[in-house]
Amino acid sequence: MFYDHRKIEKKAQNAWVKSGIYKVRDKVKRKDLPAGRQENFYHLVMFPYPSGNLHIGHWYNFAPADVYARFKRMSGFNVLSPIGFDAFGLPAENAAIKRKIHPRDWTYKNIAFMRKQLKTMGNIYDWSREIITADPGYYKWTQWMFLYLFNRGLVYRKKAPANWCPSCRTVLANEQVVGGQCERCSSAVIQKEIEQWLFKITDYAERLLGDLNDLDWPEKTKAMQRNWIGRSEGANIKFEVKCQRLNVKYFLDVFTTRLDTIFGCTYLVIAPENPIIENLKLKIENFDEVVRYIETAKKKTDLMRTDLAKEKTGVELKGIKAFNPFNGEEVPVFVADYVLGHYGTGAVMAVPAHDERDFEFARKFQLPIKQVICEFYPEPKCPILENAFEEDGHLVASGAFDGLSSAEAREKMAEWLEKNGAGQKTVNYKLRDWLVSRQRYWGAPIPLVFCEGCKKQVEISNFHPSAGGPISKSIQNSKSKIPNSFSRGELLNPGWIAVLEKSLPVKLPDIKDYLPTDEGRSPLARSEKFVKTKCPKCGGAAKRETDTMDTFVCSSWYYLRYTDPKNLKKFADAKKMKTWLPVKMYVGGAEHSVLHLLYSRFFTKALYDGKFVGFKEPFLSLRHQGTILGSDGQKMSKSRGNVVDPDVLVKEFGVDAVRMHLCFMSEYSQGGPWNPHGILGVSRFLQRAATLISRSQPGKNGKAAGQAGLPAGQAGDKCPDRLLHQTIKKTGEDIENFKFNTAVSGLMILFNEIENRSYLKIKNRKLIIKLLAPFAPHLAEELWRKFGGKKSVHAEKWPAYDKNKIIEENFVLVVQVDGKMRDSLEAPVGISRDEAEKLTIARGNVKKWLEGKEIAKTIFIPGKLINIVTRR
RNA sequence: GCCCCCAUGGCGGAAUUGGCAGACGCGCACGCUUCAGGGGCGUGUGACCGCAAGGUCGUAGAGGUUCAACUCCUCUUGGGGGCACCA
Numbered sequence: 038m039f040y041d042h043r044k045i046e047k048k049a050q051n052a053w054v055k056s057g058i059y060k061v062r063d064k065v066k067r068k069d070l071p072a073g074r075q076e077n078f079y080h081l082v083m084f085p086y087p088s089g090n091l092h093i094g095h096w097y098n099f100a101p102a103d104v105y106a107r108f109k110r111m112s113g114f115n116v117l118s119p120i121g122f123d124a125f126g127l128p129a130e131n132a133a134i135k136r137k138i139h140p141r142d143w144t145y146k147n148i149a150f151m152r153k154q155l156k157t158m159g160n161i162y163d164w165s166r167e168i169i170t171a172d173p174g175y176y177k178w179t180q181w182m183f184l185y186l187f188n189r190g191l192v193y194r195k196k197a198p199a200n201w202c203p204s205c206r207t208v209l210a211n212e213q214v215v216g217g218q219c220e221r222c223s224s225a226v227i228q229k230e231i232e233q234w235l236f237k238i239t240d241y242a243e244r245l246l247g248d249l250n251d252l253d254w255p256e257k258t259k260a261m262q263r264n265w266i267g268r269s270e271g272a273n274i275k276f277e278v279k280c281q282r283l284n285v286k287y288f289l290d291v292f293t294t295r296l297d298t299i300f301g302c303t304y305l306v307i308a309p310e311n312p313i314i315e316n317l318k319l320k321i322e323n324f325d326e327v328v329r330y331i332e333t334a335k336k337k338t339d340l341m342r343t344d345l346a347k348e349k350t351g352v353e354l355k356g357i358k359a360f361n362p363f364n365g366e367e368v369p370v371f372v373a374d375y376v377l378g379h380y381g382t383g384a385v386m387a388v389p390a391h392d393e394r395d396f397e398f399a400r401k402f403q404l405p406i407k408q409v410i411c412e413f414y415p416e417p418k419c420p421i422l423e424n425a426f427e428e429d430g431h432l433v434a435s436g437a438f439d440g441l442s443s444a445e446a447r448e449k450m451a452e453w454l455e456k457n458g459a460g461q462k463t464v465n466y467k468l469r470d471w472l473v474s475r476q477r478y479w480g481a482p483i484p485l486v487f488c489e490g491c492k493k494q495v496e497i498s499n500f501h502p503s504a505g506g507p508i509s510k511s512i513q514n515s516k517s518k519i520p521n522s523f524s525r526g527e528l529l530n531p532g533w534i535a536v537l538e539k540s541l542p543v544k545l546p547d548i549k550d551y552l553p554t555d556e557g558r559s560p561l562a563r564s565e566k567f568v569k570t571k572c573p574k575c576g577g578a579a580k581r582e583t584d585t586m587d588t589f590v591c592s593s594w595y596y597l598r599y600t601d602p603k604n605l606k607k608f609a610d611a612k613k614m615k616t617w618l619p620v621k622m623y624v625g626g627a628e629h630s631v632l633h634l635l636y637s638r639f640f641t642k643a644l645y646d647g648k649f650v651g652f653k654e655p656f657l658s659l660r661h662q663g664t665i666l667g668s669d670g671q672k673m674s675k676s677r678g679n680v681v682d683p684d685v686l687v688k689e690f691g692v693d694a695v696r697m698h699l700c701f702m703s704e705y706s707q708g709g710p711w712n713p714h715g716i717l718g719v720s721r722f723l724q725r726a727a728t729l730i731s732r733s734q735p736g737k738n739g740k741a742a743g744q745a746g747l748p749a750g751q752a753g754d755k756c757p758d759r760l761l762h763q764t765i766k767k768t769g770e771d772i773e774n775f776k777f778n779t780a781v782s783g784l785m786i787l788f789n790e791i792e793n794r795s796y797l798k799i800k801n802r803k804l805i806i807k808l809l810a811p812f813a814p815h816l817a818e819e820l821w822r823k824f825g826g827k828k829s830v831h832a833e834k835w836p837a838y839d840k841n842k843i844i845e846e847n848f849v850l851v852v853q854v855d856g857k858m859r860d861s862l863e864a865p866v867g868i869s870r871d872e873a874e875k876l877t878i879a880r881g882n883v884k885k886w887l888e889g890k891e892i893a894k895t896i897f898i899p900g901k902l903i904n905i906v907t908r909r
Numbered sequence: 910g911c912c913c914c915c916a917u918g919g920c921g922g923a924a925u926u927g928g929c930a931g932a933c934g935c936g937c938a939c940g941c942u943u944c945a946g947g948g949g950c951g952u953g954u955g956a957c958c959g960c961a962a963g964g965u966c967g968u969a970g971a972g973g974u975u976c977a978a979c980u981c982c983u984c985u986u987g988g989g990g991g992c993a994c995c996a
Binding site for chain 2: 216256257261292294295306374375377379385392393394395397465627630631701702704707710712714715717719721722782783786853855861893895896902905906
C-alpha cells in the first residue's frame with residue numbers, strides 16, 4: 038500500500054489551519070491541550086533573513102526543531118514556537134540595488150515567497166505572531182530600545198578609526214570583520230575616521246562572562262564568547278617619562294599580564310594612536326619622523342597589519358626616556374604598530390627575553406635582551422636565549438624578588454606597586470564597544486536629532502567641559518546632578534537629543550535615491566525633508582541623524598516581541614513577557630555564536646537593569662544544527678552546482694520524509710555531506726509504517742507468532758509489548774536530548790519487530806501513531822483520523838511508558854576469559870555471582886579456555902558480564 | 910602562534926558513559942516475485958583463515974593505566990572551527 042503524500046499533506050495542513058490548532062494562547066491552562074504539566078514553554082528558532090529562498094539549511098534548522106516543539110506540546114507544555122523575518126540589512130539592500138529594485142519591494146517580495154515555502158513545512162508556527170523587523174510597527178520599538186540605552190548612558194558618539202568596507206560603503210562592527218575582510222562581501226576593510234554611534238557593551242563584559250557559566254549552551258559556544266570577551270588579569274604600571282629638552286615630568290601607563298618579568302624590561306612601546314605622542318609633541322626630537330610613521334601605519338588595512346606581522350616596524354621617540362619604577366633603569370620609548378591603541382593602555386613594557394614579539398623587535402633594533410625568568414632556581418647559569426622564554430618560572434636578576442615563582446612574584450610585585458603608588462592590579466578585556474551606526478539606507482533610522490541650541494545648554498551646564506571627548510565617568514556616576522531636562526545620553530553627547538517616544542517611529546522615508554555614498558554619509562542625508570526637523574527639547578531648528586542601525590540591533594530583542602507582537606504601547610506587555618520568557622530552548626546556527634547571541638545577552642541585561650524584564654539571560658538552553666554540505670563535501674553554492682533544493686525533495690518524497698530524513702541523516706549538531714540516496718531509507722520506512730499500521734491481521738509478509746524462532750507466547754505478546762514501551766521511553770528521551778537520529782532508528786527497530794515477529798495489536802495502533810506524530814505529523818494525522826481519531830493526533834498526549842513492561846526478565850550474560858569474550862548465555866536478570874560462576878564454568882567453551890589454568894579471580898558485573906581471570 | 914572540537918566498515922552514523930564494537934539506514938551481492946527501468950520481499954555484508962564450528966586481527970598511529978579501553982592518561986599524525994601582534 039502506498040500513501041500519497043501530496044494528498045494527505047494538503048489535507049492535514051488545511052485541517053490545522055481551519056481548526057486553529059496551533060494558535061498560541063497566553064493562558065497557562067488550556068483545555069484543548071493534552072493534560073500534563075501545563076507549563077508554558079517558549080521554543081525559538083533563529084528567524085530567517087529574507088534572502089529569497091528557503092534552503093536546505095533552513096529546513097535543517099526548523100524541521101528537527103519542530104519535532105522537538107511538537108514533542109514538548111504533546112508532553113503537556115503550552116508551546117510558543119514563533120517565526121518571523123530579520124528583514125533589514127545590507128545583503129538585501131545590495132541584492133536589490135543589483136536588480137534595480139527598491140530594497141523594500143525586494144524584501145517584501147522575498148518574504149511573501151518564503152512565507153509560502155515555510156507554510157508547506159507544516160510546522161506548528163502560529164502565523165498570527167509573525168514579525169518583520171522592517172515593519173514600522175516593529176522598528177518603532179527597535180528605536181525605542183536605542184533610546185532606552187541612550188538614556189541610560191550606554192550610547193555614545195565617537196570620531197575614531199572605524200572599519201570601513203569600500204564595497205559596501207559603510208562601517209562595520211568589529212564582529213563583522215573576519216580576518217581583515219568584510220564578513221559579507223570579503224573586501225579588504227580599511228580604517229576610516231568617521232563619527233560613529235557605539236553601544237557600551239564593554240560595561241557588561243564581566244557579567245556577560247560570568248553569567249555564561251549557568252547557561253545550558255554548547256561548551257564550544259560558551260568558549261567562543263569567553264574568548265571574544267577575552268578577560269585577562271594583570272597590572273597597570275606607571276613609568277615616569279623624562280624629556281631631555283624640557284624638564285617636565287610625565288607618566289606613561291603600561292598594561293602587562295607578566296609583572297614578574299618587569300626587571301627584564303629594556304624599552305617601552307606605545308601604539309601609534311597613543312595620545313601621549315601629541316602631548317609630547319615639542320619634546321620629541323624626531324617628531325617629523327614619528328608622524329610619518331604614524332601616517333603610514335594608519336594607511337595600512339587590518340589585513341596588511343596582520344600579513345606583515347613577521348616584519349616588525351617602529352620608530353624611537355628621540356629625546357624621551359622612561360624609568361622603570363622597580364629599579365630606576367632608564368629605557369628608550371618606541372612607537373610601533375604591533376602595539377594596539379585600543380587594548381589595555383595602548384602602551385607596553387617590552388621584555389624581549391620573555392615575549393616573542395618584543396624579542397623580534399629587539400633583534401631588529403638591536404636592543405638589549407635581559408633574562409629574568411629561569412626554569413629552575415637556583416640555576417648557576419641561565420641558558421643563552423635563542424628565542425623568548427614565555428613560560429612561567431623563577432625570578433633571577435630581579436633584586437629582592439629573586440627566587441620567587443612567577444605566580445608569587447606577580448602577587449608580591451603588585452603589592453609593591455600599590456604601596457609605592459606606581460600602579461595597581463587591573464583587568465582588561467578584548468571586547469570592544471559595539472559600533473551600531475551604518476551609512477546605508479535599508480535599516481532602522483537612529484532616532485536622534487542634533488540641536489545647536491541644546492548643545493550650548495549642555496556645555497554651559499558644566500557637566501561636560503570637553504564636548505566630544507572621552508566619556509567622563511563622573512557624569513555616569515552622578516545621577517543626582519543630572520538636570521531633569523537632559524537625559525544621560527544627551528549629557529554625554531552634547532547637542533544630540535532623543536526623539537520623543539510618542540513621535541516614534543522615525544519612519545524610513547521612501548526615497549528614490551537610496552544608493553550608498555562614497556564619502557561616508559548615509560543616503561538619508563540627501564533627503565532634506567527627512568533631515569530638517571524641530572528639536573523635541575527646545576523646539577528650535579534641528580537636524581535628524583541620518584545613519585541607520587546595524588541589523589543586529591533589530592535581532593537583539595526580537596524574541597521579546599513574539600510574546601506580544603501587536604502591542605502599540607509597549608515593546609511587549611510585562612505580564613505576557615513574564616508568561617513566556619526567558620526562551621527555554623533556542624535552536625540555530627553556530628555562526629551566531631558571538632554576534633547575535635552576545636548582543637542579545639547584552640540587551641537583556643540592560644533591560645533587566647531598568648526592570649523592564651525580570652531575567653538576566655534571554656536563552657536558557659541553546660542547540661546548534663550542523664551544516665549540510667553538498668554531496669561533494671563542499672559548502673553548497675550555486676556556482677559549484679551542489680545545491681540541494683528542499684522544494685524538489687518535498688515534491689518527490691513528501692514533507693514528512695524530508696523532515697524525518699533530516700532528523701535521521703546525521704548527529705544534529707554535526708551536519709555533513711548530503712547523500713542523494715539517503716532519503717530513500719526514511720521514505721521506505723514511512724511507506725512501510727503506513728502499511729503496517731493499516732493492517733490489523735498478520736499481512737502477507739508478516740510472520741505469524743512463533744515463526745521467528747521464539748517461543749510462541751513471547752513472540753506474539755510480551756516481546757513487542759516490551760519493545761513498544763522501551764521505544765516510548767527511548768523516543769522521548771532522545772528527542773529531549775536532541776538525538777533525533779537515534780530516535781528515528783528506535784522507531785525503525787520497533788516497526789521491524791512488528792513486521793517480523795508479530796502483528797500490530799489494535800490497542801497499540803493509536804499509541805504507535807502518536808510516536809510517529811512529531812516526526813511525520815501529516816502521515817500520523819491521516820492514520821489517526823483513519824482509525825477513528827476524532828480530534829487531531831497533535832492534541833493528544835505523548836504516551837507514558839509502563840515501567841513494569843520495560844523490565845527484561847532475562848539478559849545475555851557475556852562470558853569472558855582473561856578479558857576476551859568466549860561465550861554468552863541467557864540468564865535471569867537477578868542472577869548472583871555464585872550462580873553465574875557455576876553456570877559458566879560448566880560450559881564447554883569456557884572449559885576449553887580454562888584448561889590447564891588456575892582461576893585467580895572472577896569479575897562479575899550484575900546484568901552484564903562475568904570475566905574469569907586466570908593466574909599468569 | 911594561541912584556544913576549542915573531531916577521527917569508528919565502501920558511506921551517514923550507533924555504542925546504556927570503562928563491560929558483546931559496528932545498532933539503524935544508505936550502498937553493494939545473491940535469490941525470489943506475471944517485477945520491464947531508482948518497485949516489493951528474503952538472505953548476506955569490518956578484514957583475514959576455515960565447508961563449518963570456531964579462531965586471529967580490528968575504532969587515525971605509538972605508548973600507558975585496567976580483569977576489561979572507541980571510551981581514561983601521554984605523545985604523534987590528519988581534519989574542522991574560532992581568535993589572531995590582545996602585552
